[in-house]
Amino acid sequence: TTDVCQRKIVTLMMIFSPSWVVVVAFGSVPSLALVTGGGGKAGRRSRGVVSLSSAATVPLGTTVDEAPATPPKSLSDLFAALPSERRRTTLEKSIKMPDPIPAEGIEAAVRCMSSGKLFRYNLDTAEESEVAQVEKEIAEYTGHKFALGLNSCGTAIFLSLLCAGAKPGDKVLTNGFTFTAVPSAIVHAGCEPVYVECDDKLCVDLEDLAKKMDDTGCDYFIVSHMRGKIAEMDKIHAMCAKKGVKLLEDCAHSLGVLWNGKHTGHHGLIASFSSQSYKMLNSGEGGFLLTDDDFAFAKAMAYAGAYETLAQKHAVRPSQAALEAAMDGTVPNYSLRMHEATAAMLRPQLKTVDERRSKYNDRYYDVAARLQQHDRLTVPVQHPEVTIVGDSIQFFVDFGDRDSIDSSANEFLKHCDERGLPVERFGAKNNARNFQNWKYAKQPLCGLPQTREIISHAFDVRLPLMFDDADIDTIVTILYEALHDTFLD
Numbered sequence: 085t086t087d088v089c090q091r092k093i094v095t096l097m098m099i100f101s102p103s104w105v106v107v108v109a110f111g112s113v114p115s116l117a118l119v120t121g122g123g124g125k126a127g128r129r130s131r132g133v134v135s136l137s138s139a140a141t142v143p144l145g146t147t148v149d150e151a152p153a154t155p156p157k158s159l160s161d162l163f164a165a166l167p168s169e170r171r172r173t174t175l176e177k178s179i180k181m182p183d184p185i186p187a188e189g190i191e192a193a194v195r196c197m198s199s200g201k202l203f204r205y206n207l208d209t210a211e212e213s214e215v216a217q218v219e220k221e222i223a224e225y226t227g228h229k230f231a232l233g234l235n236s237c238g239t240a241i242f243l244s245l246l247c248a249g250a251k252p253g254d255k256v257l258t259n260g261f262t263f264t265a266v267p268s269a270i271v272h273a274g275c276e277p278v279y280v281e282c283d284d285k286l287c288v289d290l291e292d293l294a295k296k297m298d299d300t301g302c303d304y305f306i307v308s309h310m311r312g313k314i315a316e317m318d319k320i321h322a323m324c325a326k327k328g329v330k331l332l333e334d335c336a337h338s339l340g341v342l343w344n345g346k347h348t349g350h351h352g353l354i355a356s357f358s359s360q361s362y363k364m365l366n367s368g369e370g371g372f373l374l375t376d377d378d379f380a381f382a383k384a385m386a387y388a389g390a391y392e393t394l395a396q397k398h399a400v401r402p403s404q405a406a407l408e409a410a411m412d413g414t415v416p417n418y419s420l421r422m423h424e425a426t427a428a429m430l431r432p433q434l435k436t437v438d439e440r441r442s443k444y445n446d447r448y449y450d451v452a453a454r455l456q457q458h459d460r461l462t463v464p465v466q467h468p469e470v471t472i473v474g475d476s477i478q479f480f481v482d483f484g485d486r487d488s489i490d491s492s493a494n495e496f497l498k499h500c501d502e503r504g505l506p507v508e509r510f511g512a513k514n515n516a517r518n519f520q521n522w523k524y525a526k527q528p529l530c531g532l533p534q535t536r537e538i539i540s541h542a543f544d545v546r547l548p549l550m551f552d553d554a555d556i557d558t559i560v561t562i563l564y565e566a567l568h569d570t571f572l573d
Contacts, residue, residue, distance in 0.1 A: 173561045175504035181548040182361040183440070185429050192428035202424045204233075210399040214427035219372070220399040221434050226339075226347040228355070228374040230381040230400050232388060233422030237336045237358035237371035241269035241306065243387050243420070244332045244354040244373060247380040248304060250275050255302045257329070259288050260528065260535040262308035264516040266334050267525055270306070277525050278302055281534040285464045286478060286542065287315035289534065290323070297327050304330050309338040309348055310517070311478055311544065314470045317343050321351040332356075336371075339364045340437045342471035349374055354384075359426070362546065364440065364473060365433050367426040378402035382410035388420045440549060441473045447547055447556055448474020454560050455479055460567060476546045478510075480538075481567070489540055492570060496543075499566035505559060507566075511539035 185193075196214060201207055210216035215233045223231035234240050250256065252274030258266055260279035267277040278300050281292040288307060296302070305324060307315060324331040331351060335341075336358035338348040349355025354377070359370035373384050382402040385395055395407055452463040455477070462480040466472055483492040493509055500507045510517050518539060519532060545559060 173503060173558055173565055175555070175558050175562060177548075177551060177555055179506055179546050179548065179559075180362075181550050183364075183366050183433075183549050185366065186432040186436075188432040189429040192431065193425040196425045196428050204421055204424055204427075205394050205397055206424075207397065210397050213397060213399075214424045214431065215422045216397060216399040218422075218427040218431050218434070221431060222357070222372055223374060223400055225434055225437070226349060226355075226357075226374060228349065229376040230374065230378075230402060232373045232381065232384050233427055234371045234373060234388060234420050235422060236265075236369055237334075237356050237360065238265040238269050238272075239420045240356035240371045240373040241266060241332070241334055242272045243384050244306075244356055245270065245273040245275060245304065246387060247373075247375075247383045248330045248332060248353055250304055254304065255300050257293065257296060257300070257302045257305040258334075259306075259308040259310060260519050260532045261286060261510065261517065261539055262310045262334065263336070264522055265336070266306060266308050267519075267522050271525050275304075277522075279519055279528045279532055279535075281532055282538055283534075284480075284538060285315075285466065286310060286313045286538070287467075288320070290316060290319060292534075293320070294323060297323065297329060302329060304332065306332045306334055307352070308334040309336075309341065310334075311476060312337045312341045312473050313464075313466060313478075314338065314341060314343055314348060316467060317348075317351045318469075335374075336360070336363065338473070340441045340473045344469045345471070350376075353377055354380055359430055362475075364437050364475065365430050367429045370422055370426045370430065378406035379409060382406035383415055386410040386415035387418050389417045391417050441471075443549060444474045444547065445472060448472065448477060451477055451547065451556060451560060455563065458564065458567065460571075461563075474547065475549070476544060478542060478544050481541050481543060483541060493541065496566050496570045499569045500562060503562045503565065505545070505562045505566075507563075508544040510542040510544060511536065 192214065196202055204213050204215040207213040207216075210220075219231040219233050223229065232240075234243070245256065250273055254275045255278050256270045256273075256275045257278050257280055258270065259282060261282035267279075270277045278296060280296055281289040283289045293305070297305075305320075307317075307320060309315075321331060323329075330353055333349050333352040333355040335349045335355045339357050341348050343351075349357070354373060354375045357365075357372040357374065359365035359367040359372070361368055373381075375381050375384075379402070382395075385398065385402075385407075390398065391411075395401055395411070401407070452474075455461045455463050460482045462482070464478060464480070481493070481496065483489045485492075493512075497507055497509060497512075508517075509515060512518060513521070515521065519528070519535065545563075547556065547559070551559075
């Protein structure tokens with residue numbers, strides 16, 4: 085360690101494995117540092133700078149096991165030179181591990197079940213209702229005037245269209261890269277999805293959006309913040325205002341994500357949030373419709389099932405005029421309400437969103453920096469206005485020859501899966517985020533060539549909060565190993 089410090093070597097890259105750590109460092113004398121005994125805290129990294137408790141350093145060029153005789157040009161070159169038996173790292177934990185329900189939420193849900201009062205309107209007052217209280221709390225957290233608890237985010241998107249005035253047959257613009265639930269909600273409302281290209285940040289492409297606003301005459305646009313990727317929302321808001329297009333936001337993946345310090349969901353008329361298992365709020369299934377518009381919210385309440393005088397059991401209510409207009413019998417009751425036990429599980433989770441965002445982001449930026457060191461990997465960077473929630477990471481792999489991208493991508497996925505790390509490829513033939521699989525609606529006439537190309541080499545990995553640092557290190561190591569084996573094959 086003393087030698088490393090004396091030479092003022094700046095550590096640039098590193099790989100962890102269960103039994104060794106390799107650090108490539110460059111200073112006055114290029115060196116290769118080998119640390120044995122595992123990737124524990126003694127060799128823990130911090131934003132790309134490593135402090136080693138003990139290390140043996142040798143000049144690059146010295147034979148160490150099967151190390152090359154010439155200095156490697158990149159981390160991937162160095163990795164390729166390591167003995168094959170050291171490249172079989174496995175992940176023992178499930179990448180699908182969701183955040184657990186806090187003890188407070190479990191106890192509250194049990195109380196609901198013990199009472200038997202699981203229907204939100206079984207309670208006499210809003211103060212007694214878990215659903216009414218979580219609606220109030222999420223509205224306060226995000227800065228919205230109104231919130232409505234529902235059975236899913238897909239339901240919220242469906243209702244947002246109805247409350248915005250969409251009619252069967254209307255065309256609705258939305259991202260060509262999103263989850264199938266978004267176009268499904270459009271179809272559920274009797275409308276026709278019109279898909280907009282994505283850009284290399286995995287956000288909606290503004291040039292294509294402007295063109296399709298002009299070409300289609302659509303009156304509605306659902307912008308999807310897929311994987312928490314936020315497009316240039318100020319520009320989108322201005323474009324919609326200029327064209328008279330009603331803007332709605334799919335915020336399923338963006339609870340806790342900020343645009344210029346403000347929560348997502350404020351550029352559009354209505355925002356839809358999710359509490360499905362792999363979101364910042366976990367109730368298995370669930371969602372919220374949020375808005376500042378009295379009349380849109382009153383209609384949403386009526387559609388969801390606040391019949392007769394049940395609106396009085398909501399902690400956040402629109403004006404009496406809006407309620408009277410919505411509750412006149414012209415709005416059908418679709419019975420889409422949130423469950424009391426669902427809300428009970430969610431309330432304590434809301435209190436820790438900011439804290440968990442901080443933990444997620446520390447990990448995300450560390451992992452992103454390490455992946456960026458690989459000459460075949462690129463991690464898209466969000467717009468500077470965005471404060472992210474890094475609960476998953478997306479990256480592009482350069483497979484070189486475009487003619488063989490499917491076979492190369494499948495090889496990469498196979499090598500990851502063999503090591504216990506299931507990785508999603510957005511452009512896979514069976515991926516629900518690939519627009520070519522949405523056969524329940526018309527396929528885009530243009531074929532979305534830009535989106536098709538981008539998602540063909542776009543990959544997705546969760547970064548579970550319950551994983552420890554060693555698990556996260558293992559994920560990075562496996563990705564490197566899988567890439568090495570893919571191109572070796």
